Amino acid sequence: MAEMSIKKQRPKNLDLTTIKLPLPGKVSILHRVSGAGLFLCFPLILWLFSASVNSPETFATFKSIFSSLPAKVILAGLIWAYIHHFCAGIRFLLLDLHVGIEKEAARKSAAVVFAVSIPLTLIFWGVLL
Amino acid sequence: MINRIVVGAHYGLKDWIAQRATAVIMAVYTVILGAVLLVVRPSGFEAWQGIFANGFIKFVTFLFFLSLFYHAWIGVRDIWMDYVKPTGLRLTLHVVTLAALVGYAAWAAAILWRL
Numbered sequence: 001m002a003e004m005s006i007k008k009q010r011p012k013n014l015d016l017t018t019i020k021l022p023l024p025g026k027v028s029i030l031h032r033v034s035g036a037g038l039f040l041c042f043p044l045i046l047w048l049f050s051a052s053v054n055s056p057e058t059f060a061t062f063k064s065i066f067s068s069l070p071a072k073v074i075l076a077g078l079i080w081a082y083i084h085h086f087c088a089g090i091r092f093l094l095l096d097l098h099v100g101i102e103k104e105a106a107r108k109s110a111a112v113v114f115a116v117s118i119p120l121t122l123i124f125w126g127v128l129l
Numbered sequence: 130m131i132n133r134i135v136v137g138a139h140y141g142l143k144d145w146i147a148q149r150a151t152a153v154i155m156a157v158y159t160v161i162l163g164a165v166l167l168v169v170r171p172s173g174f175e176a177w178q179g180i181f182a183n184g185f186i187k188f189v190t191f192l193f194f195l196s197l198f199y200h201a202w203i204g205v206r207d208i209w210m211d212y213v214k215p216t217g218l219r220l221t222l223h224v225v226t227l228a229a230l231v232g233y234a235a236w237a238a239a240i241l242w243r244l
Contacts, residue, residue: 035204042201042233050240053181059174086159089152096149 023110031088034081041078072129079128080121087117148203151196158193162186182244194237198230 013019021029038045051062065071091109095101100109165186171177180186205226213219 032204032208035201036208039201039205042229046233046236046240050236053178053240053244056174059177086156090156093149093152 022107023114024106027088027091027110027113030084031092034085034088037081038078038085041074044074045078066129075129076121076125079124080117083120083124084113084117087113087120144203148200151200154196155193155200158189158196161189178244181241187241187244191238191241195234198234202227202230 048062048065051058053059066075091113094109095106100106165180169176169180171180181190206223209219209222209226213222
């Protein structure tokens with residue numbers, strides 16, 4: 001019986017241009033995107049950290065990087081990625097503990113993730129860059 | 130009620146738990162470091178370097194990096210498993226990812242213990 005229901009033809013849409021994700025879906029895919037972005041930028045992040053703590057000369061180099069616009073945009077992207085991954089991650093940990101798993105609560109908490117992560121990113125952008 | 134018989138090496142559950150445990154470690158570290166930075170308010174190189182030269186901060190920073198690399202291994206491996214179907218290519222990407230992360234861990238240790 002179980003096998004028959006699995007084999008039944010079901011409508012499916014995998015066209016990314018027509019899929020409208022609900023808010024929790026957006027939090028989820030951006031969690032993955034931000035994680036992948038942070039992973040790809042690890043060498044850059046470690047290099048920046050290394051420069052910042054190594055010597056007064058490398059620290060000066062580190063500070064001078066913050067003054068160019070392309071660098072600012074990349075760093076702002078990394079700050080957003082970290083904050084979004086952090087906020088969405090806490091939401092997922094709560095969902096794992098069965099906190100707020102009802103549809104309404106889950107949509108609300110997804111909105112909270114954006115409501116926290118975007119202003120926080122702007123604040124860090126203002127303070128650091 | 131489905132009587133599901135769990136078979137296999139159970140590494141899926143182990144990784145699932147490890148991903149969450151490392152996430153909690155990193156979240157706690159982020160809050161601790163944020164608090165330290167708010168209290169110390171480092172204004173220049175000396176103060177900034179001094180924070181990470183402190184034995185406790187150095188230790189927890191390294192713990193953060195190790196957690197980060199374990200966490201990233203599980204997450205990136207999941208991405209390869211979801212999107213890369215040819216086995217040979219996927220295996221290659223797994224090995225490259227692991228090698229990169231082990232290298233980053235050594236690099237992080239070198240940065241911290243130079244201080």
